[in-house]
Amino acid sequence: MFKKQYESHETVSIIFEGKNLDVEIGQTVASALLVGGDMVFRSSVVSGQPRAPYCMMGVCFECLIEIDGIPNQLACMIPVREAMKIKRQQKNKE
């Protein structure tokens, strides 16, 4: 959906759905996961339809994701950290 316009300078390693990803330091979890990937961050709590980050500025709460075991984290506001474990939130798990 999105691509990086320049080569990453310095990277950290994060784990998304069990897979290791090297991503540029200093960006948010949402922007790190929007590169390449299929965009889906969670399923909606009502119908289970797929959802992705929307506003990128902390007002829509569409980017909620599980980080290091804590659900409902705002991926568009949280910077990536080394060894961060990130998981999609599925409706039936909530």
Next chain:
Amino acid sequence: MAAAITARAHGLSVLVLDEQPSAGGQIFRNIESLEATRNSEFSKLGQEYEFGSSLVRRFKKCGADYFTDRSVWQIDNNLQIHHVSASASKSNSVISHCQAKRLLIAVGAMERPMPLPGWTIPGVMPCTAVDVLYKSSGLIPDGEVVLAGSGPLLLLIGCRLLDVGVHVSAFLDTSMNGALLKALPLLPNALRSHKYLTRGLSLLWKIRKAGIPFYSGIQNIEALGASKLEKVRIGKSGKFFDVTADLLLLHNGVVPNVQITRNLGCEHRWYDVQRYWEPIVDDWGNTSVDHVSIAGDCGRVAGAAISEVSGHLAALETVYQLGVISKVERDNLSQPHRIELARQKHVRPFLDKLFQPSKTWLVPENDKTLACRCEEVKVSEIRETVRMGIKDPDSLKSMTRCGMGYCQARMCGLTVSEIIAEEKKVSPEEIGYFRVRSPIRPITLGQLAEID
């Protein structure tokens, strides 16, 4: 930033809380790192950004205590301010509070949500989202992009996408028919800030010249796709056609972020031209609540330059109210800012009228459109509930859960007031808005337990 600089220049002790990771607000997001590490891109952003960078430098040097990554989630009546790390985790879920004598709220604006069928499908975003991704992480859209909406920011962002080589496959103009005629009487005054207008026209020209298929008078837009956007269905004069797209970027103007001012109980009024609520303030930014003032786009949306001036003025008022300068000194010191304000303001009434949001995009015609994204409440459900007799957004909420989700009605609030008002054939002003309760940012039970 401007307010902090002025307040510090008069010796006040200033604390700035911002939920972003670095200084700059929305327009100058991540500007320091852009200038330092991506200089060629920075220089393409234009003169405004040079100014932004100097503003950030002056702000950083002014001596204010400045905390990044701090979200304000509650403000008590005695001006005790509660804040929490936006990037809270198990190890750093610091929650904290501080006591203020005066409070200046400058939380800016957000894009007006533009509900249409399929707007929750991954691949549909407000246009400023790509601006955030570009400035903060150097990301650009990959694939076919469709732009839809109305307003100067859409033109600006459209042009930036062209500059970085993104393929824009259609521009869907949803401006109100006849808006130009209505705005025309305001044009002579607007011409006094002709620089702004020339820039707007050059943006429009660039988009037309790029040969992007440009459709005006659009009545329907529908996003289609399962787990990601596949195409956009467009309706014009009763005919429908599809355009394949990977990203649909929407824009229907910008509205003030009123969560904090509403939660604090500041009085708001309905601004009919741009169809939003704004806090009621005097010439110095004072709200109806004692010791609380505002600056910038969280009042009347007016752009970065006016926001900066309003910050200086609100700070001078604060310095005066705290007894550091006299009224006469305040008035004298405010002169240059008042002149700048007058200079910048001419163009606003014209722009507000020209880009007046049209009814079609305020109240979705298609009843299956989700008005509330979080609780998935359809326009039809809201209409039915209103017909059952509810009078205001809060009673709608208790019947349908509309507005009860994580975003706390930031995404559906204006739409709900518009729909109820349309059903009852009155102005949204009479209908009112959801009551905004704290915490205005969700906080976890673990974080609450930390409060002493």
